[in-house]
Amino acid sequence: MDIDGFRGRLITAGHDDYDAARAVWNGAVDRRPRLIARCGTTADVVAAVRFARDRDLEIAVRGGGHNVAGTAVCDDGIVVDLSHMRAVRVDPVARTARVQGGALWGDVDAGTQAHGLATTGGIVGHTGVAGLTLGGGLGFLMRRHGLTVDNLLAAEVVTADGDLVRASADEHPDLFWALRGGGGNFGAVTTFEFALHPLGPTVTAGPVFWAADDTAEVLRFYRDFVSEAPDELGTVVRLGTVPPLPVVPEELHWRPAVAVACCYAGPVDEGERVLRPLRRFGTPLVDLLAPTPYAAFQGGLDDTVPHGWHYYWKSTGLSGLSDAAVSVIADQAHRAGSPRSYTAVFHMGGAVARVPRGATAYAGRDAAFNIVIDGVWLPGETGERSAAETAWTRRFLQALGPHRGGGVYVNFLDRDDDPARVREAYGDDTYRRLAGVKAAYDPGNAFHHNKNVRPAEPAYLVRSTQSPQSPPPGTW
CATH class of the missing domain: 3.40.462.20 (Vanillyl-alcohol Oxidase; Chain A, domain 3)
Structure with a gap:
């Protein structure tokens, strides 16, 4: 099986390491995807999402694979696997970090502490950056510096259309709002940009x-x-x-x-x-x-x-x-x-x-x-x-x-937490707003293998008219 434009590694049930590749942190989760697309670049993520959409495949997005519900892996679909995209680039002068979507918090802490800096992260080093951030981000620094999402400056996201967009306060602000707590409902985040603060070491x-x-x-x-x-x-x-x-x-x-x-x-x-x-x-x-x-x-x-x-x-x-x-x-x-x-x-x-x-x-x-x-x-x-x-x-x-x-x-x-508990997580007003953003960026609910927010019908939030872009091959 080939994916056009994909340069990463494709793993199916016939591979020796298929079982290891489909395993997640919670050993109680035992799912068998049809294909695991282990990405090396943002271009690979774009190619994998487009491939899945063209064939109407179930999509799961894997970062650290640490979510207790096992949302990083699906049955009989494709896992868009970012677990080998773990680069952390720190700008000590600007006090910011660019972090790939497969990084773990241990990667971030090691990279930022080399410069005496940190941002709010999880309390376990092998927690994934993506899942923790997209849900909010509790950690030991949150009372001083806010949640992880309060330190998120921007994110690069592959949407359900297979487009790459940058979300920030100035670009796709509706999507940026939703990413800061709305979970994995809106796309595959390939890069996070965080604000850092002096700490330690x-x-x-x-x-x-x-x-x-x-x-x-x-x-x-x-x-x-x-x-x-x-x-x-x-x-x-x-x-x-x-x-x-x-x-x-x-x-x-x-x-x-x-x-x-x-x-x-x-x-x-x-x-x-x-x-x-x-x-x-x-x-x-x-x-x-x-x-x-x-x-x-x-x-x-x-x-x-x-x-x-x-x-x-x-x-x-x-x-x-x-x-x-x-x-x-x-x-x-x-x-x-x-x-x-x-x-x-x-x-x-x-x-x-x-x-x-x-x-x-x-x-x-x-x-x-x-x-x-x-x-x-x-x-x-x-x-x-x-x-x-x-x-x-x-x-x-x-x-x-x-x-x-x-x-x-x-x-x-x-x-086994039902949709009512997802609504409980957000409250009615926030849930309705999330549903509007979902309708704008993923109206077909392609990214539903998560604590799902269903798209509103009709969407009441209008998607930004900025043109999405595709990444050049080999970039992240």
């Missing part, structure tokens, strides 16, 4: 662990502590077990615990002062807060959520951590049967909340916290184990019902 960062029995007390203290914290402090609470990392004493491995992971985006000594009350609370099992290279901290959890394990998520925004909400979380979080399952609570607010509602398609700026409940089991633990972990996540989400607020983060939606 050493920051005060790391987790502090307490015993699971102390969960309610830790959460109540944490709630009050972060309510007065400066924007420079980013925190994520992790409830589950102590991961078996080399820096953790072996006798604590897999012990039920609650942890507060911190990163202070400011001077190290200032971070140590701000975090002193947290470190002194109660009786920690282990305190790993220390001056740490930012890039190393960002990759510190990579081995705790490896490729190939089976994952199932449920999530919601939280209006706050009231005593009643704390009681629910403390009661439910440690009921998981698998020692690998965990719950993460992201502290929002700060710069995230100061961006005007409606300025971007990300609509969860009113949430005080985001919680994601992650059922995890090993590939051989199907059957009772998978059913038990799945049931736990669903019960936990249901128990949080009275405390939900601020919608749901679209990147945390799993494969």
Whole structure:
């Protein structure tokens, strides 16, 4: 099989590495595409999309392949695979970075930290830049510098027509608005351009662990502590077990615990002062807060959520951590049967909340916290184990019902979350606006293998009249 103008690699079921090429981060996803078009350039992406449209093939776009719902791969269609397009080019003077659509956040952190710069990225180094960005982009720097989408300056997108367009505040502004939170609904993004900020390379960062029995007390203290914290402090609470990392004493491995992971985006000594009350609370099992290279901290959890394990998520925004909400979380979080399952609570607010509602398609700026409940089991633990972990996540989400607020983060939606939850992620007004942009750029819904926004009929947003362009061969 050939694709006109395509110079990358085509992989079908007859190839020895087909199974490896179709595998994604979530090992519970097992789909068999007809063709994987592994792209090397933007021209390859254009050729692959045009080929798929000409033959009415199902299209999945793969960047990092990290989405829990497995949207990066489809059955009996074509995977437009950007995973080998991982270049990061930093302009330290302008404080910007151009990042290809297959890059991982570890690539970005390594490239930007070489110049003492960073932008808000995910909390796991092998998360894909494209998926995280297009959904909004939560990370440790978001309270200081905003979400990833708040730092996006421009994007180059291959649309459903197979055209290459540049979206920014001045070019295709309707598309640029939609890309900042609207997910992969609008095309295959081949290049992102981000604003960067001075940071590090050493920051005060790391987790502090307490015993699971102390969960309610830790959460109540944490709630009050972060309510007065400066924007420079980013925190994520992790409830589950102590991961078996080399820096953790072996006798604590897999012990039920609650942890507060911190990163202070400011001077190290200032971070140590701000975090002193947290470190002194109660009786920690282990305190790993220390001056740490930012890039190393960002990759510190990579081995705790490896490729190939089976994952199932449920999530919601939280209006706050009231005593009643704390009681629910403390009661439910440690009921998981698998020692690998965990719950993460992201502290929002700060710069995230100061961006005007409606300025971007990300609509969860009113949430005080985001919680994601992650059922995890090993590939051989199907059957009772998978059913038990799945049931736990669903019960936990249901128990949080009275405390939900601020919608749901679209990147945390799993494969069985229905269209109503997609609407919940955006709210009615933002969803209608997204549907209008979708109708302008993808009226046939070719890019629907995602948390789909269906095109409005008729479109109420008028597509920009700027002429799209095709890339010269061999460029990115």
